[in-house]
Amino acid sequence: MTDSRHIEIERKYDVDETATLPDLSDIAPTEPGGVVPLRAEYFDTADGVLAAHRIVLRRREGGADEGWHIKVPAALGRLERHWPLALEGAEGEEPRVPEPVLDAVRARVRDRPVAVIARLNTRRTLVRMLDEQGRRIVEIADDVVTASDVATGIARVWREWEVELDDDAPADPDDARVLLDEIETRVLRAGARPAASASKLATALGRTSLDDAPASSARSQTDQGALTKSSPGSAVVVAALAALVDDIVALDARVRERQPDSMHQLRTRVRRIRSLLTTYSPLFATTVTQPLRAELRHLGAVLGEARDAEVMEDRARAIVRDHETVSAAVADELGGRWHTAGEAAMGRVLAEMSSARYFRLLDSLDALVADPAALADDTSSAKDILPSRLSRDARRVRARARTAADDTLDAATRDEALHETRKAAKRLRYAAEAVSSGPGAVYGGRVLALASAAEAVHDLLGEYRDGRVMQEHLRVAASTSAFPFDYGVLHEVERLSAALCLDDYPAALRSLAKAAARLP
Structure with missing residues (x-):
């Protein structure tokens, strides 16, 4: 069962029991929305990992949107996802977080138990503001809340006003802000105060914000200022690694939902991390990176099996x-045939992503970017170490290419040597991009040019390899098909396409050598 989603943009205000909501009808027409009782239970791990990442997981009864909710920070406001209570199963069972809901935060909670941390009962009085067509643009909730903190048993009671943009609110962010500002002016005059806490859950737990919670798995960040070539090389690479780890966490839920291209993107992030740990290995403690690289290789292989089947099915069609x-x-x-193989491989991917092995890998990645003990060198500047490591990788690509160019190699051995050249070029590209784009960007044009040249090499060799794999599959399939001639035609198309890739490959190698020679 799929979820519904919308961006929640609201402002909250603390008010005492004597305050009266002001008349807002001169801003826009208003209508009463009635009184609604709400009952909610909030869930988290024992170490508060969701709160530490400002994520709210809630089950609520009552109101138009009763059900399961997850709220996560968004560029503007918060993204709220909603699932119906029908996911829970048989009536009378103790509410448990349904699997589709839990999957949305699985990369955060991993295999930690999730339990109720707070219970809230709210008496909500609604007022709605309308546009000229009678559509709802703002919902104002006057909430009287009684909450209990499950861990401490402390009960808290408070009153607050929520002013939230509705679905037909002005689409232009500036217009929406002006509207909220007008309302805010009135409610402040009526005795309201900007809320001390932006979250009911935080208030229920006696905090001013969710991320006050200490979570052992949350990354500790220090403000090191803008990175430059004079910054420690380790700081540059760790910044790039941290962004990749964040990507993996975000992509985890998309893969579980079978969203298009998500598995490819996850596999790419895994490969990028491996590449950085290999290329920039002198920066890290071997005792940390060796087992981590092995685990990343294992996960990459599982993802690769499913991704390769996906690619070949698309190619075949x-x-x-x-x-x-x-x-x-x-x-x-x-x-x-490829689809069948891909579905079986995808089942193995999902099983892997629900294993303790996978969750411990995520723990290790968190630790890598948070723990200084993972570093073997935290003093060498970026300019002293990063270009030399890129030059080393570029030489490695050319050495692999020379091996593949040996005329005495048989076809199978040559293909494997070309594959090794491709992998070396991909590693070079990822290592160059990590320090020339994104949060680790301390280099510019020349390093970006090297990354682009490496990409051209591995794209050509990747296309060549895919063509060779398809040729072999076509030969096997033709022997049992009612269309052997058609398979022969496709085999010739793939053979010629692969040959064209090799025609362009030497020029791409020369461009790579020139880009490497221009490294700073």
Whole structure:
């Protein structure tokens, strides 16, 4: 069962029991929305990992949107996801967080137990503001809240006003802000105060914000200022690694939901981290990175099996679609085989991502970017170490390419040598991009040019390898198909396409050598 989503933009105000909500009808027409009783339970791990990342997981009864909610910070306001209570199963069972809801935060909670941390009962009195067409643009809630902190048993009672933009609020952010400012002026005059806490849950727990919570897995960040070439090389690489770890956490839920391209993006982040730990290995303690690289390699292999099947299914359907002389039935026959293989591989991916091994890998990645003990060198400047490591990787690519160019190699050995060249070029690209774009960007054009040249090499060799794999699959499939001629046509198309990749490959290698020679 899918969830619904919307961006929640609201302002909250503390008020005492004698305050009266002001008349706002001169700003926009208003209508009463009635009184609604709400009952909510909030969930987290024992160490408060969701709160530490300002994530709210809630089950609520009552109101138009009763159900399960997850709220996460967004660029503007908060993203709220909603699932119906029907996910819970049989009536009378103790409410448990349903799997689809938990999957949305699985990369944060991992295999830690999740339990109720606070219970809230709210008496909500609603007023709605309308536009000229009678559509709801703002909802104002006058809430009297009784809350209990499960861990301490402390009960807290307070009153607050929430002013939230509704679905038909002005789409322009400036117009919406002006509207909220007008309302704020009135409610402040009526005795309201900007809320000391932006979250009911934080107030229920006696805090001013959710991320007051100490969580052992939350990354500790220090403000080191803007990174430059004079900054420690370790600080530059750790900044790039931290962004990649954040990406993995964000992509985890998308993969579980089978969102398009998510598995490819997750696999890429895993490869990028491995590349950085390898290229910039002198910066890190070997005792930390060796086991971590092994675990990343294992996860990458599991993801790669499913991703490769996905790529080959798309490729199979595309080459049939592009050649009208080939029977359309071949697309289903050929693509269907890859689809079946991909579904089985995807099952293994999801099983892996629910394993203790995967969760401990996420723990280790958190520790890598948070723990100074992971560093072997935290003093060498970026300019003293990063370019030399990139030059080393560029030489490695050229050495692999020379091995693959040996005329005495048989076809299978040459293909494997080209594959090794491709992997070396990909590692070089990822290492160069990490220090020339994103949070670790201390270098510019020349390092970006090296990354682009490395990408051209590995793209050509990747296309060549995919073509060779497809050729082998076509030969095998033709032996049992009712369309052997069609498979022969497709085999020739793939053979010629792979040959063209090799035609362009030497020029790409020369461009890579020139880019490496221009490194700072």
